[in-house]
Amino acid sequence: MGPVPTGRRPAAPFTPLDFQLVLLRRMADHRPGPVEDARRALGVSPADMREANKRWQAMVRSPRSRAALSRYRSVLGEPESRTPRRIGDLECEAWRWPVPLWPSLRFEVLVPAAGGAVWNEWLVRAPGAEPPALRTVEDLTPWSCTVDEAARAFAPARPLEGTAPTRWGLAFTAPDANGARREVVAEFTWGLLQRTRVSGPPP
Template sequence: MAFGVREFELTLMHRMRDVNAEKVEETLDRIGATRAELREAHAHWTRLTHAPRAPKGAGALRRALGPPPHRGHRPAGSLTCDVLRWTLPTWPGLAYEALVGPGGELWNQWFVRPSGPVATDFAGLAPWACVVADVVASFPGAVQIDGPAPQHWTVDFCHGGSSHRARFVYGLLQRLDPAP
């Protein structure tokens, strides 16, 4: 099995399935993929990440996705990181961003809105339509919290007198829950 954009998207969906299985199933049907393909793409990516001679970090992303259409730099404290972005067909209007440290190590990878955060109201918080920055920009006082697993984030915020927890995988909104 070659490993390209489709397989990479399936790999992302494998992790998203933990939080929003219904959306993943709906998307698999829409793109004509099976659960077996989803599992095989994840297993293949896992084998690649542990193979001694396979590229690591941003090199693995480049191998799967090709050269990034966007390259830039961003200060991170006293260091500067490289910013690499790819567009993926399943998530139009968003970009998959990798932040790469000075030594080539992958610092972060997640979905972003290339034009910057978009303010939305509570009704606009739809799964796979918002990224972390959108929620933080839309609800003053929102607090980002590390999620319970790798590549998971949560953002707690208040709206309408209630506390809410937005759950993200790879920076992409998966669902809203009442905040504990």
């Protein structure tokens, strides 16, 4: 009897599980602990995660790479929902897929109605799922909320340029548990909160 293979075969189809590993791989830069717990829950090895990310990057960067929307459909299948959306002057459609790692979230891709490149790709709260109660700085725990939820809870929030295409930032003021106003910079990966930097009361 030969050795039992421990890794995923590179030639296998790229699956929704592989895509979840891609999401986790980017989040590992900020939240290695929760990512490690999630990896174990999925029953995959660190090598599996590295291989999934390597294959995804090769797909994205290949000169023969299909358009982003086609790539998501090939990996995730047909979306769970397609909803018309208007953002400013942009008419688009929100395509959403379930993400088993986060049952209360969906992976959303915004597709311009007139065609062209995908406008946005991130995690959002699933329709009907209970949103988090965001009232103070202490409520901003890792993986607790999405970009749009934090922006609404602590408006007005100022968008910050991310350090990578899958990262976003928000700057805002929020009360702490004692009621003092604090300056907060929140960092998100694939639309999900990863960490916050909190400073003293604004002048």
